[in-house]
Amino acid sequence: MKMPDLSYRAALVGACESNLIGYPGGEERTIRCTSLQLHLEAIKNVSEYTGIPISDIDGVFSAGWSSELAEHLGIHPSYIDTTSVGGCSFQLHVRHALAAIAAGMIDTALISHGEAGWSYRGMGGRGGGGRGEVSPAEEATAAYGIAGAPAQYAHAMVRHNHVYGTTPEDFAHISVVTRQWAMKNPRALMYSKETNPFGGEITIEDVLNARLIAWPMTLYHCCLVTDHGGAVILARPEIARTLKSKPVWVVGAGESMGHSNMVEMEDFTATSAHRSAKMAYEMAGLSPNDIEMAMIYDSFTITAGITAEMLGLAPRGRGYTLWKEGHAAPGGRLPINTNGGGLSFNHSGMYGMQLLVEAYRQMSGTAEDGVNGDPGKQTEASNCIVNGTGGTLSTTGTLILERD
Amino acid sequence: MAYDKPIPRQGQHNKPFWEGAKQGKLVLPHCTECNSVHWYPRLICPFCHSDKLDWIEVSGEGTLYTFAVQHRLAAGAWAKELPFVTAFIDLKEGDRMQTVLRGVDPNKPEDIKIGSKVKVEFEQANDDTFIPFWRVVES
Secondary structure (H helix, E strand, O other): OOOOOOOOOOEEEEEEEOOOOEOOOOOOOOOOOOHHHHHHHHHHHHHHHHOOOHHHOOEEEEOOOHHHHHHHHOOOOOEEEOOOEOEOHHHHHHHHHHHHHHOOOOOEEEEEEEEEOOOOOOOOOOOOOOOOOOOHHHHHHHHHOOOOHHHHHHHHHHHHHHHHOOOHHHHHHHHHHHHHHHOOOOOOOOOOOOOOOOOOOOOHHHHHHOOEEEEOEEHHHEOOOOEEEEEEEEEOHHHHOOOOOOOEEEEEEEEEEOOOOHHHOOOOOOOOHHHHHHHHHHHHOOOHHHOOOEEEOOOEHHHHHHHHHHOOOOOOOOOOHHHHOOOOOOOOOOOEOOOOHHHHHOOOOOOHHHHHHHHHHHHOOOOOOOHHHOOOOOOOOOEEEEEEEEOOOOEEEEEEEEEO | OOOOOOOOOOOHHHHHHHHHHHOOOOEEEEEOOOOOEOOOOOOOOOOOOOOOEEEEEOOOEEEEEEEEEEOOOOOHHHHHHOOEEEEEEEEOOOOEEEEEEEOOOOOOHHHOOOOOEEEEEEEEOOOOOEEEEEEEEEO
């Protein structure tokens, strides 16, 4: 089916983070953020940034939180979406909100995220769901010891290595280059040795020699687990044009999924991003060659490498070359993950909101150029492809954003 | 020693699978319309969406699709066995199963070959549950 052309039918008019991000209470957890607190800090910030009163919001989008958020804010939205499909939920929210705005159902959509990934790590009770029964897929795979995302994703790297002759070292370049971006972002957890003992520059050897999490992935192939909140507002053009903040246009959007449980993943070297990207490119009237920067979900190096291939930014099997050859690095032709990524900036568990916040900052020219003596983070790019991956390489959402 | 690792729950939808396992047989859902087998057990065929399913014994042979070595994360008592090799198996009859892989050395992952021939075997977990695991028989 041909997707409707919703290009320029709504704009991101602001994107803000929560006040506290990273490891707010340190190793001792002297502060324990709640996820709700992280949501509300970000919502308050984006309302002030755009000048849109919270009372004007008529659509609420979040990964499972929308009714609680609306109640807490004392608003009565006429569009409520709680799509919760892992880290890419927020890319899907933008697409859903775009459709709702284009259809004339709402004017101003709030998309919000808060996740105390660090404060409540290991304490349980996180995440949505809770339907009180185990799915047949979970039952069938429960016997085999796999726990956590790295345990699953490592299988994809081994398969990629086998099919394409790649190596863990090839993917290590993604960690190294992403860290170079983090070193330009004072808000990044791994900005420097001062912000974190593991921060600052890392080498290929550091990545390869770090402790193994799930062979062949070492610690540095894996994202951080932090506290993070973020909120963006999507508004119809008539509103976007009147605000004190700059509009960033949504010109392409797509979503798709492959599977839920990894045992149903057909090809461990390919995700549904090739479908969600095709929708986004078609809507935008653009091709991969037209893309000037990318925000790509990097829960693990393998996630980013495969996704770059799925987005058509590199040939199959060669996604990692964008990093290895320096194209994705500061000063390269295709900057990728300019905030320092989930690998070195922040990753709360569902990272898609952080992708959106950084993409907004880059496309609105408000990234940290020159902040704290770190010029160079602001790119010249006039468009940005944003791809989120959720679950176990399962669901994907792709957006193409454009500078005003 | 009693089996202390996670034991899958059984229900009506997968009863023949576990009854087969008890007899050392790999019994999978089979679609009588498109003749494909699948795993995990579904209520309708995931390939043609027919609800005319029965159960058949399959060969218990397959090939290694991919694997990883768990060094840090493990469910329940599997933690005591770190490092161990987890894997996905392509069945001779089609579709894929998950396993903890046997017949391999987790400290020599370079020696484990994708495409290796594997065979199923069963380990008793309790009176009613014999859990299938796959072993590399030829690499």
